[in-house]
Amino acid sequence: MSSEQVLGAAVLRSDRFRLEREADWIRLEAIVTEMEKGKARRLSDEDVLALPTLYRTLLSSLSIARENSLDAGLIDYLEGLALRSYFLVYGTQTSFARWLGSFFGGGWSRAVRAIRFDIGIALFVMIAGAAIGYILVAGNSDWFYALVPGDFSDVRVPGASEEALRGTLFGGQKGDGLGVFAAFLFSNNAQVAILAFALGFAFAIPSILLLIHNMALLGAMLWVFAQRGLTVDFVGWLSIHGTTELFAILLAGAAGIHVGRSIAFPGARSHLKAASDAGKRAALVMVGVIIMLICAGLLEGFARQLIDNTAGRFGVGGGMLLLWLIYFLGFGRDRRRPGA
Amino acid sequence: MSDSRAVEPWIRRSANRKLDRILVTPEGVPLNVTVAAAGARVGALLLDIVIIIGLILLVTLIGGGLLWAFGLALDGGLDNASGPLQFLAVLWIIAVFLFRNAYFLYFELGDRAATWGKRAVGIRVAARDGGRLTAEAVIARNIVRDIELFLPLIFLTSGEASGTLTDLTAVAGFLWVLMFLLFPLFNRDRLRGGDVIAGTWVIQNVKKNLGNIVAPAAAESGTEGAAPIARYQFSDDDLAVYGEYELQTLENVLRSDQDEALQKVAASICQKIGWEPGSGDERAFLEAYYTALRARLERSMRFGKRRKDKHSVPE
Numbered sequence: 329m330s331s332e333q334v335l336g337a338a339v340l341r342s343d344r345f346r347l348e349r350e351a352d353w354i355r356l357e358a359i360v361t362e363m364e365k366g367k368a369r370r371l372s373d374e375d376v377l378a379l380p381t382l383y384r385t386l387l388s389s390l391s392i393a394r395e396n397s398l399d400a401g402l403i404d405y406l407e408g409l410a411l412r413s414y415f416l417v418y419g420t421q422t423s424f425a426r427w428l429g430s431f432f433g434g435g436w437s438r439a440v441r442a443i444r445f446d447i448g449i450a451l452f453v454m455i456a457g458a459a460i461g462y463i464l465v466a467g468n469s470d471w472f473y474a475l476v477p478g479d480f481s482d483v484r485v486p487g488a489s490e491e492a493l494r495g496t497l498f499g500g501q502k503g504d505g506l507g508v509f510a511a512f513l514f515s516n517n518a519q520v521a522i523l524a525f526a527l528g529f530a531f532a533i534p535s536i537l538l539l540i541h542n543m544a545l546l547g548a549m550l551w552v553f554a555q556r557g558l559t560v561d562f563v564g565w566l567s568i569h570g571t572t573e574l575f576a577i578l579l580a581g582a583a584g585i586h587v588g589r590s591i592a593f594p595g596a597r598s599h600l601k602a603a604s605d606a607g608k609r610a611a612l613v614m615v616g617v618i619i620m621l622i623c624a625g626l627l628e629g630f631a632r633q634l635i636d637n638t639a640g641r642f643g644v645g646g647g648m649l650l651l652w653l654i655y656f657l658g659f660g661r662d663r664r665r666p667g668a
Numbered sequence: 669m670s671d672s673r674a675v676e677p678w679i680r681r682s683a684n685r686k687l688d689r690i691l692v693t694p695e696g697v698p699l700n701v702t703v704a705a706a707g708a709r710v711g712a713l714l715l716d717i718v719i720i721i722g723l724i725l726l727v728t729l730i731g732g733g734l735l736w737a738f739g740l741a742l743d744g745g746l747d748n749a750s751g752p753l754q755f756l757a758v759l760w761i762i763a764v765f766l767f768r769n770a771y772f773l774y775f776e777l778g779d780r781a782a783t784w785g786k787r788a789v790g791i792r793v794a795a796r797d798g799g800r801l802t803a804e805a806v807i808a809r810n811i812v813r814d815i816e817l818f819l820p821l822i823f824l825t826s827g828e829a830s831g832t833l834t835d836l837t838a839v840a841g842f843l844w845v846l847m848f849l850l851f852p853l854f855n856r857d858r859l860r861g862g863d864v865i866a867g868t869w870v871i872q873n874v875k876k877n878l879g880n881i882v883a884p885a886a887a888e889s890g891t892e893g894a895a896p897i898a899r900y901q902f903s904d905d906d907l908a909v910y911g912e913y914e915l916q917t918l919e920n921v922l923r924s925d926q927d928e929a930l931q932k933v934a935a936s937i938c939q940k941i942g943w944e945p946g947s948g949d950e951r952a953f954l955e956a957y958y959t960a961l962r963a964r965l966e967r968s969m970r971f972g973k974r975r976k977d978k979h980s981v982p983e
Contacts, residue, residue, distance in 0.1 A: 340959060340962060340963055340966065341963075341966065342962075342966055343881055346881070347881075350878065353878065354878065357878070363779055364779060364780055366778065366779060366780075368779070384695065387693065387695055387697045390697065391697055394678040395969070395970075396966060396969065396970060397966065398912055398915055398916070398962050398965055398966055398969070399882060399919070399962075400916045400919055401876075401879045401882070401919060401923060402878075402879070403678065404876050405876045405877065405878045405879070407699060407700055407874070407876075408874035408875060408876040409876070410693075410697070410699055411691075411699050411701065411874055412873075412874070412875070414693050414699065415779075415781065415792070415794065416779060418693075418694065418795075418799065418800045418801075419779055419781065419800070419801060427803045518765065522811055522814045523814070525811060526811060526812050526814055587865060600796075600864060600867070601867070603864050603865055603867075604796070604805070604808075604864070604865060604866055604867025604868075605867075606865075607805075607808040607864075607865030607866050607867065608802065608804035608805055608808055608866065608867065609804070610808065610865075611804045611805075611807040611808035611811060611866070612804055612807075614807070614808075614811055615807060
C-alpha cells in the first residue's frame with residue numbers, strides 16, 4: 329500500500345495523462361485563437377486540416393478527464409477550449425460568396441415554392457384587400473380620405489379632373505432627382521416588407537391586416553382613376569414596377585404568414601422547433617424580397633419616368649413578372665443541390 | 669433524462685444557476701454553457717446602437733465634406749452641383765439602410781458570431797440545438813430585430829417630431845416596445861423574438877488558460893528522486909478526512925499561491941489530522957498532502973466511487 333502511494337504521490341496518473349497530451353491542446357488553442365481573430369489565412373494548411381482531428385481528440389480528452397482527473401482547473405480549461413473549437417468546427421462555414429451562389433442557384437426559388445400555400449393565402453388576402461378598398465370608395469367616396477394618408481394623395485382625390493390625373497401618370501416628372509427617389513422608395517418599401525414579415529411572429533394576424541390595408545389603399549386609388557376612364561393607364565403606370573413590388577410584398581406577407589402559421593399550428597413538432605424551421609425558410613424568402621425591392625425601386629425611379637406610354641409600361645411590367653415566375657417555378661427544381 | 673444529468677459531477681454550477689445549460693455537440697459530448705444574462709444583452713445592444721449611429725454620422729460627415737469640396741471646386745454653389753448632390757444622397761440612403769440591417773448580419777456571420785458590442789461584453793450567438801449556426805438563422809434573427817427595436821424607435825421619434833403622436837398612440841407604441849424588449853425576461857433561455865424564429869440563443873464566451881500542474885514539486889520528486897516532498901508520509905486515516913470539494917479548495921489555494929492563505933490552510937489541515945504544524949515549509953507540505961489526497965480520491969473514482977465533500981460518508 330505504502331509503496332503504491334509513493335508512486336502515486338510521485339507523479340499522479342491524471343497529471344501524466346495531461347503531460348502526454350498538452351502539446352496537442354496548446355496547438356489547438358493557438359489555431360483557435362488565430363481563427364477567432366479572423367486571421368485564419370495566416371494558418372498553415374496542416375493546421376487547418378488538423379483542426380477537426382485536434383477538436384475530436386480534445387473532446388475525448390475532456391471525457392476521460394471528467395472521469396479520471398480531479399484537477400478542476402484542467403477540466404475548466406478543456407471545457408472552455410472544447411466550446412471555442414466546437415464553434416469554429418461547426419461555425420458558419422459557408423463564405424458569403426458561396427452562400428450567395430447557392431441562394432441564387434436554387435435556394436431562393438426552392439424556399440419560395442416551399443411556402444406556396446402561404447403565398448396562396450397572401451394572394452387571396454391582397455386581392456380581397458384591393459376589392460374592399462375599391463368597393464368602399466365606390467360606395468362612399470369619403471372612405472378615400474380614411475384609407476389614403478393626406479400627404480400621399482395630393483391631386484389624386486375623388487372628383488379630380490381627368491387632366492390632373494393624367495398629369496400624375498405621364499410626363500410630369502423631370503429627370504431630376506430620380507436616383508434619390510428610387511433609393512428612398514427602396515429603403516421605404518424594404519422596411520414595409522420587413523414589417524410584413526416580422527409581424528407574422530404574432531400569429532400572422534398583423535401581417536394579414538397590413539396586406540389588407542396596403543391593398544385597400546391601392547383599390548381606392550384605382551377607383552379614382554377608373555372614374556375618369558384611366559383604368560388601363562393607371563394599371564400600366566403601376567405595373568412597370570408594381571409587378572415586381574407587389575410580388576415582393578406578396579412574398580414578404582406570405583413569409584410572415586408562414587412563420588405565424590407554424591407557431592399557431594406546429595403539428596407534431598414543438599412550438600420552438602416549428603418556429604425556427606419556418607423562420608429559416610422565411611428568412612431566405614425575405615433576402616429575395618429585398619433584392620426584388622431593389623429592382624422595383626430602380627424600375628419605379630427610372631424606368632417609369634423614362635417610358636412614358638402605357639404599352640411600353642405594360643411590356644416592361646409583364647416582362648418582369650414573367651421573369652420572376654420562370655425563376656420561381658422553374659429554377660432549382662428536380663436537381664440535386666445545384667449550388668454544391 | 670435531465671434529472672439523471674443533474675447529478676453528474678462535471679456539471680458546472682455558476683453563480684446564477686438559472687442560466688446554466690448543457691449543450692450536446694454532434695459528437696455526443698455534453699458541454700457546459702451559460703446563457704448570456706439580460707444585462708449583458710442590453711449592454712451589447714446599446715454599444716451596437718452607439719456604433720451604428722457613429723457610423724451613420726461618419727458617413728454623413730464624409731458626404732458633407734465631399735459636398736463642400738465639390739462646392740469649392742465648382743465655385744458655383746450647390747445649384748451647379750445637383751448631379752453629385754443626388755449621387756451622394758443615394759449613397760447616403762443606401763449606407764444608412766445597410767448599417768441598420770447589414771451590420772448585425774455581417775458580424776454574426778463571422779467566425780466569432782458576435783457584433784462588436786457582443787464581443788465587448790463577451791457573448792456570442794449559437795444554434796440552440798447544438799448544430800451549425802446557419803446563414804438563414806442569422807438573417808432570420810436580425811430581420812425580426814426591426815420590429816423589436818428600430819421600428820418602435822422610429823415610430824416614437826417621428827411621431828414626436830411631426831406632432832401626430834396622440835396620447836393613445838404613444839401609450840400603444842410604448843407597450844409595443846416594452847412587449848418585445850422584455851420578451852427575453854419571460855423565458856428561461858433569454859430568447860428574444862428573433863431567437864425564437866431563428867432557433868438561436870446567445871451564450872457567454874469562455875476563455876480559460878491552461879494553468880500549471882497544481883503541485884509541481886511533488887511531480888518533479890518522482891523523476892528527480894530526492895526531494896523535500898518525500899519527507900511527508902500520510903496514512904490512510906490522514907487522507908480519509910476530506911472529499912473532492914476540499915481538494916478543489918486546496919487546488920485554488922495552491923494555484924493562487926498566497927503565503928497567508930497557505931499558512932492558514934496548512935494549520936487547519938494539521939489540526940484536522942492531528943499533526944504538529946511546522947513552519948516555513950507550508951507549500952511543500954500542502955503540495956504533498958494535495959497530491960496524496962488527489963491520488964487517493966482519483967483511485968477510488970476509477971472504481972466508480974466519488975466523494976463529494978468531507979460530509980459525505982466514505983464507502
